[in-house]
Amino acid sequence: MIASVLQYLVENPYLLGITVLLIVFILALSVLFSGPKPAKNPFSPKHVRPVGHLVSDQKERDRVLKQRFKADKVPENLDTVIIGSGIGGLSVGVLLARAGKKVLVLEQHDQAGGCCHTFHDKGFEFDTGVHYIGKMEPHDDDRVLMDQVTGGRVEYPRMDEAYDIVAMGDPHQEKVRKYPFLSDEKKLKENLIRCFPKEKDAIESFFKLLRESRNFFEGYFVLKLLPKWLARLLISTGLFNIVFKSYAKFGRITLKKVLEGLTEDEELKGTLSYIFGDYGVVPSRCPFGLHTTVMRHYFSGAYYIRGGPSEVPFQMVQVIEELGGKVLVNAPVSEIIMNSGRAVGVKVQKGDSQVEIYAENIVTDAGVSNTFLRMLPKEVATKSSLYPLINKLGESLSYMTVFIGLNGTKEELGIQAHNCWSFTRPDLEQAFQDYIGMPLDKVRDAEVPMMFVSFPSAKDPTWHDRNPDKSTCLLITLSKYSWFQQWEEGRVKHRGEDYEDLKTIIGKKMLQHCIKLYPNIEGKVEYFDVGTPLSNKYYLGFQHGEMYGLDHNMQRFLPEPAIQLRAKTDIPGLYLTGQDIMSAGLTGALFGGLLCASELLHRNLYNDLQALKKELKKSS
Numbered sequence: 374m375i376a377s378v379l380q381y382l383v384e385n386p387y388l389l390g391i392t393v394l395l396i397v398f399i400l401a402l403s404v405l406f407s408g409p410k411p412a413k414n415p416f417s418p419k420h421v422r423p424v425g426h427l428v429s430d431q432k433e434r435d436r437v438l439k440q441r442f443k444a445d446k447v448p449e450n451l452d453t454v455i456i457g458s459g460i461g462g463l464s465v466g467v468l469l470a471r472a473g474k475k476v477l478v479l480e481q482h483d484q485a486g487g488c489c490h491t492f493h494d495k496g497f498e499f500d501t502g503v504h505y506i507g508k509m510e511p512h513d514d515d516r517v518l519m520d521q522v523t524g525g526r527v528e529y530p531r532m533d534e535a536y537d538i539v540a541m542g543d544p545h546q547e548k549v550r551k552y553p554f555l556s557d558e559k560k561l562k563e564n565l566i567r568c569f570p571k572e573k574d575a576i577e578s579f580f581k582l583l584r585e586s587r588n589f590f591e592g593y594f595v596l597k598l599l600p601k602w603l604a605r606l607l608i609s610t611g612l613f614n615i616v617f618k619s620y621a622k623f624g625r626i627t628l629k630k631v632l633e634g635l636t637e638d639e640e641l642k643g644t645l646s647y648i649f650g651d652y653g654v655v656p657s658r659c660p661f662g663l664h665t666t667v668m669r670h671y672f673s674g675a676y677y678i679r680g681g682p683s684e685v686p687f688q689m690v691q692v693i694e695e696l697g698g699k700v701l702v703n704a705p706v707s708e709i710i711m712n713s714g715r716a717v718g719v720k721v722q723k724g725d726s727q728v729e730i731y732a733e734n735i736v737t738d739a740g741v742s743n744t745f746l747r748m749l750p751k752e753v754a755t756k757s758s759l760y761p762l763i764n765k766l767g768e769s770l771s772y773m774t775v776f777i778g779l780n781g782t783k784e785e786l787g788i789q790a791h792n793c794w795s796f797t798r799p800d801l802e803q804a805f806q807d808y809i810g811m812p813l814d815k816v817r818d819a820e821v822p823m824m825f826v827s828f829p830s831a832k833d834p835t836w837h838d839r840n841p842d843k844s845t846c847l848l849i850t851l852s853k854y855s856w857f858q859q860w861e862e863g864r865v866k867h868r869g870e871d872y873e874d875l876k877t878i879i880g881k882k883m884l885q886h887c888i889k890l891y892p893n894i895e896g897k898v899e900y901f902d903v904g905t906p907l908s909n910k911y912y913l914g915f916q917h918g919e920m921y922g923l924d925h926n927m928q929r930f931l932p933e934p935a936i937q938l939r940a941k942t943d944i945p946g947l948y949l950t951g952q953d954i955m956s957a958g959l960t961g962a963l964f965g966g967l968l969c970a971s972e973l974l975h976r977n978l979y980n981d982l983q984a985l986k987k988e989l990k991k992s993s
């Protein structure tokens with residue numbers, strides 16, 4: 374019997390390959406987290422509690438999110454110091470604390486949350502870096518993990534079925550053509566065919582490729598989960614590509630190439646590319662698999678966060694502190710302290726002096742560039758194999774945000790729980806290149822060729838209880854750091870008139886553009902302010918105001934960089950978390966946290982998460 378099975382396998386090399394791969398894979402998983410004894414499993418159905426009432430009292434929220442750093446607030450006997458309080462940092466904090474570790478999270482800004490932070494000004498509340506997420510149905514991996522790290526106390530209201538609207542055309546010159554993107558694959562496809570009847574075949578083919586590429590991201594994730602040596606072995610022998618076919622196939626072809634192969638219709642190509650703003654890479658440089666992963670992310674619905682994105686850190690900080698940890702703000706880390714080649718602590722800058730804090734491990738959520746260019750001693754950083762990646766991948770694009778407060782309800786203003794992606798031209802990449810290549814004096818007169826429009830107030834069902842008769846709107850566009858560089862030494866809110874003028878000119882252009890798309894908001898604007906790449910630098914700590922950390926171009930998704938960008942660095946005691954080791958996005962950074970906590974706890978938390986899901990299913 375065994376002999377005949379072997380015989381059969383030898384005659385079918387493909388099956389033999391898969392069998393060998395499976396055996397290696399199973400062995401690897403057992404080797405992977407052997408070594409140090411695994412810590413306690415941080416997951417449990419007990420960690421999910423019912424959603425309580427929304428705490429809207431600002432003082433009460435600040436008591437959690439704005440605890441200013443003081444040396445005497447630092448807990449003793451720290452296991453881990455975490456630099457940065459984005460979702461990547463806080464999720465590691467919760468998972469370690471649940472396994473019995475004592476953690477301290479240090480944040481440079483005056484409130485915790487990173488891209489999840491929200492702010493208040495003149496009676497309006499604005500979100501900043503999270504506008505919609507997908508995969509929040511009860512049994513989705515993303516949702517189950519989110520519930521574990523927030524204690525289950527966050528709700529995710531669904532947005533409209535048409536969650537994204539693509540608006541093609543210059544609203545000052547022509548009638549804009551609108552293409553709604555629906556959160557149901559079949560309906561979406563049918564609707565696109567209705568809009569582009571001559572392009573039925575191209576659309577059908579595109580959706581086929583959307584399906585076919587669905588395992589692209591799994592392959593990318595597994596490379597980070599396996600030990601480095603094994604990941605490299607599987608890649609170099611070609612075995613990896615047998616199992617994760619779509620990883621190899623759709624990581625080496627750009628979105629632009631695929632679309633060119635399908636159609637010559639510029640409008641359709643532009644429409645199918647619209648979501649590139651979600652990961653920040655133009656179609657000629659973006660792997661097709663990344664694009665379809667982001668598109669598919671919303672196929673079962675797009676969601677917002679009840680009470681706004683700061684609800685996520687608000688709950689996570691409380692979980693960390695219930696378990697003896699601490700999250701302190703106004704705590705910029707200026708240096709990682711090394712001892713005999715090991716990261717052993719950090720220095721927090723307080724005025725002219727520095728406070729030293731020591732722990733067994735150091736985790737950084739501040740991004741690879743910040744960590745290696747600005748926190749590690751130069752001689753340590755340059756020896757790391759991660760160092761060359763900073764230049765090789767480059768940083769992501771920078772951006773601007775216009776914050777608009779409106780007088781009126783959602784109904785009165787004709788706004789909805791959706792985002793609108795407006796492009797003045799269907800050849801959106803060229804339009805963008807033309808814009809971004811302009812010198813400053815031209816920028817002042819130029820129309821902004823692309824813009825993301827969001828209405829946070831319309832997405833949050835609790836908004837109007839808290840803010841009757843008011844609404845909010847955000848406009849985001851890609852921008853260029855060098856346009857603003859001359860003011861980089863200035864203090865926030867005191868950069869001078871020229872700076873104010875420039876940002877207001879661009880912001881007003883965006884507002885006029887938006888009024889053309891949503892005419893009811895005309896005359897209702899009560900609040901207007903503009904954030905530039907310098908604002909992003911100040912609030913998020915990104916040196917050039919970049920949007921998503923390291924760039925998400927083709928390079929990043931090739932096997933070697935994918936293997937290198939992982940939680941455990943080649944500097945003992947130093948770990949990475951957040952968007953740079955997985956991908957941008959709230960849940961991208963969250964899974965970065967899962968990978969990081971896996972290393973620190975010596976457990977495969979992905980397997981633990983699957984086991985938890987089974988347990989939850991049984992009990993429901």
Ligand SMILES: Cc1cc2nc3c(=O)[nH]c(=O)nc-3n(C[C@H](O)[C@H](O)[C@H](O)COP(=O)(O)OP(=O)(O)OC[C@H]3O[C@@H](n4cnc5c(N)ncnc54)[C@H](O)[C@@H]3O)c2cc1C
Nearest residue numbers: 457459460461481487488504505706914951952958959962
């Ligand atoms: C404008 C914008 C819109 C977005 N929209 C969406 C969206 O709709 N949906 C979605 O899923 N994702 C969206 N994203 C992406 C998503 O928000 C991020 O990818 C994710 O939140 C990143 O989490 P993180 O923990 O990796 O980093 P961050 O949230 O950036 O956190 C890093 C933290 O480190 C801190 N830090 C930096 N240097 C230091 C230092 N020296 N000392 C101490 N602390 C330091 C920073 O202040 C920051 O708080 C958007 C991002 C932006 C910028």
Ligand SMILES: *[C@@H]1O[C@H](CO)[C@@H](O)[C@H](O)[C@H]1NC(C)=O
Nearest residue numbers: 779780781842896897898899
């Ligand atoms: C808001 O609109 C209402 C009704 O249209 C009006 O009475 C009120 O004065 C407006 N408020 C402001 C601050 O403009």
